[in-house]
Amino acid sequence: MDTLETEVDRLYRSQFGKMLSSLMRFSDEIDLEIAEDIVQDAFSAALVVWRKDGLPVNPAGWLFKVSRNRALNKIREAKKFGRKSGAQGGDEDGVGEGAGEGEGNRGWDWPGEGSGGWGWPGDGNGGGDGPGGRNSGGIEDEQLILLFACAHPDLAPKVQVVVSLKYVVNLKVEAIAKILGLTIDGVDKMLLRARQKIRDERILFKAPSTAALQSRLASVHKILYLIFNEGYKSSWGKELIREELCEEALIMTRALSRSKAGNEETRALYALMLFNGARIKARFGKEGELLDLEEQDRSLWDQDLIRLAMVNLESANGAGGDDYGAGGSLNVTEGSLNGAGVNANGAGINSYYIEAAIAGLHCAAESWKATDWEAIIKLYKRLLRLQANPFVELNYAIALYYGTYKSEALEILHGLERQALMSQYYLLYASLGRIYAAEGNKGLAKEYFGRTLQLTSSPDEIAFVQRLINKVE
Amino acid sequence: MQKFMLIIREDLAELKRNGDAERYRRMRVMTAWAESLQESVNFLGGEPLEIPRRLVTKDQVISDGPFIEAKEGISGFILINAENLEQAAAIAQGCPLVQQNLMAIEVSAVLSRNNPSGDGHA
Numbered sequence: 001m002d003t004l005e006t007e008v009d010r011l012y013r014s015q016f017g018k019m020l021s022s023l024m025r026f027s028d029e030i031d032l033e034i035a036e037d038i039v040q041d042a043f044s045a046a047l048v049v050w051r052k053d054g055l056p057v058n059p060a061g062w063l064f065k066v067s068r069n070r071a072l073n074k075i076r077e078a079k080k081f082g083r084k085s086g087a088q089g090g091d092e093d094g095v096g097e098g099a100g101e102g103e104g105n106r107g108w109d110w111p112g113e114g115s116g117g118w119g120w121p122g123d124g125n126g127g128g129d130g131p132g133g134r135n136s137g138g139i140e141d142e143q144l145i146l147l148f149a150c151a152h153p154d155l156a157p158k159v160q161v162v163v164s165l166k167y168v169v170n171l172k173v174e175a176i177a178k179i180l181g182l183t184i185d186g187v188d189k190m191l192l193r194a195r196q197k198i199r200d201e202r203i204l205f206k207a208p209s210t211a212a213l214q215s216r217l218a219s220v221h222k223i224l225y226l227i228f229n230e231g232y233k234s235s236w237g238k239e240l241i242r243e244e245l246c247e248e249a250l251i252m253t254r255a256l257s258r259s260k261a262g263n264e265e266t267r268a269l270y271a272l273m274l275f276n277g278a279r280i281k282a283r284f285g286k287e288g289e290l291l292d293l294e295e296q297d298r299s300l301w302d303q304d305l306i307r308l309a310m311v312n313l314e315s316a317n318g319a320g321g322d323d324y325g326a327g328g329s330l331n332v333t334e335g336s337l338n339g340a341g342v343n344a345n346g347a348g349i350n351s352y353y354i355e356a357a358i359a360g361l362h363c364a365a366e367s368w369k370a371t372d373w374e375a376i377i378k379l380y381k382r383l384l385r386l387q388a389n390p391f392v393e394l395n396y397a398i399a400l401y402y403g404t405y406k407s408e409a410l411e412i413l414h415g416l417e418r419q420a421l422m423s424q425y426y427l428l429y430a431s432l433g434r435i436y437a438a439e440g441n442k443g444l445a446k447e448y449f450g451r452t453l454q455l456t457s458s459p460d461e462i463a464f465v466q467r468l469i470n471k472v473e
Numbered sequence: 474m475q476k477f478m479l480i481i482r483e484d485l486a487e488l489k490r491n492g493d494a495e496r497y498r499r500m501r502v503m504t505a506w507a508e509s510l511q512e513s514v515n516f517l518g519g520e521p522l523e524i525p526r527r528l529v530t531k532d533q534v535i536s537d538g539p540f541i542e543a544k545e546g547i548s549g550f551i552l553i554n555a556e557n558l559e560q561a562a563a564i565a566q567g568c569p570l571v572q573q574n575l576m577a578i579e580v581s582a583v584l585s586r587n588n589p590s591g592d593g594h595a
Contacts, residue, residue, distance in 0.1 A: 153556040156563035157513040218474075219556070226513060351514065389518055391511040420521050424497065424504040455501065 007055065008047055015060050016043075016170040018142045019067055021149075026068070029075050031199045032167075038074065042067040141255050143168055148212070148261075151219035154197055160219065161226045162187055163194045169227070169248050179230055179245065213261045221269050221352065224253050228273050232280075246277055257312070267316035268353035274309030275359035278302040290464050294368040306363045313356050354383045373403030390422045394431065401435055410435070426455035430465060437472050445472050474554045476517065477561040480579040482545035489524050489541070496521075502569050503549075510553060515564060519551030545577055558582060 016039060023035040030038075042063050056062040150164040162180065165171045173191070177184045231245030250273050257266040282300035285291050358379045365371040380396040393412060401409035413432055416422040433448035449469045456462060488496060500521060510516035528538030540546040555561035558580065565571065565578040 154559035154563065156560060156567050157515065158509070158567055159563060222513060229512060387514060389511055389516050391508060391516070420500060421504050421507055421519060424501040425508070 004047065004050055004055070007059065008043060008050075011046075011059055011063065012043060013170045015063060017146050017167050019064060020167060021142055021146045022064070023067060023071050026071060027075055029078060030071055032195050033199070034074060035071075038067050038070045039063075041070060141259065143252065144255055144259060144261070147220055147223065147252060147256075148216050149198075151216040151223060152194070152197060153216070153219065155194055157219070157222055157226060159190045159194050160223050161230070162190045164223050164227065166191060168252070169245075179242075210261075217261065217263065217265070220256070221265060224249050224256070225269060225272075225352070228253075228276070232276055243280065246273070246280065249273060250277060264316045265350060265352055267312045268350070268356050271309045271313035271316060272352050272356035272359055274305050274312065275356060275363050278305035278309065278363060289467065290460060293362060298367065301363065309356070309363070310360065313353075313360055316353055316356070351383055351386050354379050354386070358383075371402070373399055377403045377405070390416055390419060391425075394422075394425075394428060398431055398435075406439075424455060426452045426461070429455065430468070433465075433468060437468065442472050474556065475561075476583040476585065477553050477555050477558075478581055478583055479519070479551040479553060479561070479565050480547055480581070481521075481549040481551065482577045482579060483548040483575065484544050485524055485541050485546035485548060488548060499570060499575065503551075506568055506570075507551065510551075510564070515553045515555060517552035517554060519549065521549035522547065524548075548576070552583075 019039045019042070020032070020035045023030050023038060024032065045066055046059070046063055050056070050059075147164055147168045150160055150168060152160065152163075155163065158180075162176055162182075165176045165179070166173070171179075173184055173187050176182070177187045180187070182190075228246055228249035231242040231247075231249065233242070250270075253266065253270045253273055256262045257270045278301050279296065281302070282296040282298070283291060285295075358376055361372050361376050361379075376399045377396070380392070380399050384392050384396055394416060397409045397412035397416075400406075400412070413428065413435070416425075416428055417432070422428055429448045429452040433445050433452060436442075436448060437445035439445075446469065449465055449472070452465050453462060456465070503521070507516050507519065524541070526538055526540060528535040528540070553561060553564060555564055561582070562580045565580050568576070568578060570576045571578055
């Protein structure tokens with residue numbers, strides 16, 4: 001890649017989503033698909049024109065201008081040929097100066113060139129309200145508005161994640177497929193269906209109302225959580241793109257928690273990400289092998305992030321309880337977490353708070369031995385009440401074991417083993433293997449590790465289990 | 474959020490012919506899928522069903538019933554949380570075995586007092 005291509009690539013990452021949302025809010029007649037074509041065209045044109053004429057003073061502004069002019073052409077064309085907008089693009093090299101200004105004016109509030117009203121790039125203000133005073137329910141960040149748009153309630157969470165990675169994080173289809181372990185074709189299909197949904201409903205990319213923002217907040221949290229997790233997943237090893245994904249999720253969550261649309265749950269989610277992010281550097285050993293909490297060098301944990309997480313967790317607890325003391329110790333008392341934000345259906349709405357509190361307790365422990373398992377057990381109990389499923393039960397049982405409630409732990413684990421679905425879950429056997437290894441029962445430990453190996457095909461996981469087996473011997 | 478039941482339908486005769494190894498392979502796929510649903514806070518629980526069954530009517534008990542012959546017999550169920558019927562269906566569509574055309578999933582909201590008409594709108 002030469003410097004020009006690198007620059008265009010960088011601009012793509014930072015501007016693609018913004019350009020899309022600006023175009024779509026520019027006119028009702030521009031839908032997601034058309035906007036995407038226009039913006040893609042603008043980037044292709046940029047490569048050609050810039051190679052000939054050199055990089056313009058304001059490259060992002062250039063791209064916006066070109067795509068806007070193309071959008072105007074598109075709309076005029078559509079007018080000419082009736083309501084059906086032709087799929088053909090307008091003029092070929094695109095820069096068509098003066099195509100827009102003053103023509104076809106139906107009162108769209110295009111900002112004056114460089115006035116920055118729409119958050120044009122290079123104006124140093126990332127998107128203040130437009131001259132028309134667009135009502136965006138209290139969020140100014142273009143990226144966040146786009147994120148809420150992607151949280152369409154009819155889309156599966158996984159599809160919402162794909163759409164967000166495409167239009168908010170500005171990843172290309174190939175990268176999304178790689179990250180999510182999907183085929184390029186699969187991602188394309190998801191995007192196709194999502195775009196249809198978005199077009200049919202026509203609710204996207206208009207400035208969302210406060211009510212819409214509130215009803216979608218939980219889905220937005222889920223998207224951010226899933227994006228962070230995709231970056232954090234241990235099974236992928238140390239790839240740079242993954243840490244970037246965690247960062248993207250962190251930045252968006254921070255922006256959301258600072259906007260009017262964010263709430264306590266947002267801050268809890270932010271705290272959860274920060275606690276996990278603080279340990280990112282300690283998760284792999286010298287040979288790139290995955291290390292668990294017990295093995296990690298705690299001096300590598302980022303204390304600044306942990307402190308920031310603590311502050312956010314504290315402010316996320318509006319329940320009036322004092323689960324989280326100022327002195328950096330967690331006092332988890334029965335019932336104190338049942339306050340604000342807990343959804344009546346128990347659909348895991350405030351589970352981020354509990355998960356963050358658990359992560360916080362791990363971060364606050366000076367050593368593995370010093371971990372406050374009693375408090376962690378209580379939190380898992382509460383999590384189970386919100387989100388009863390066998391996967392949470394498994395984690396609860398592990399905490400019970402380390403909290404020295406050994407027989408209760410084993411009872412739960414062996415119970416899970418009898419459930420057909422869970423009997424095919426490698427982590428159940430990995431956990432049983434570790435527990436029996438810790439108990440000094442080499443035979444059972446090896447048997448369970450053996451079962452674990454039968455149930456996983458990921459090389460990193462196999463290496464991890466193999467290391468556990470070697471330890472036993 | 475509403476609770477939905479995903480009723481899993483497979484060719485039971487084929488399932489029986491293929492034997493345990495294939496059934497467990499499919500189960501592993503479903504377990505991994507359930508794990509991903511749990512990550513998105515959608516998974517509540519579920520179990521596969523054994524194949525032998527009885528059809529009970531007023532006057533008789535029929536061994537294996539007509540189901541075993543049906544192309545799409547009920548082979549298991551999963552309970553999930555979803556925003557609405559549309560999303561629940563979209564989630565079910567993401568099941569890898571549905572994608573491979575090895576099963577079909579019937580999606581229905583669990584009737585609740587909040588939604589007694591059961592018309593699927595939260």
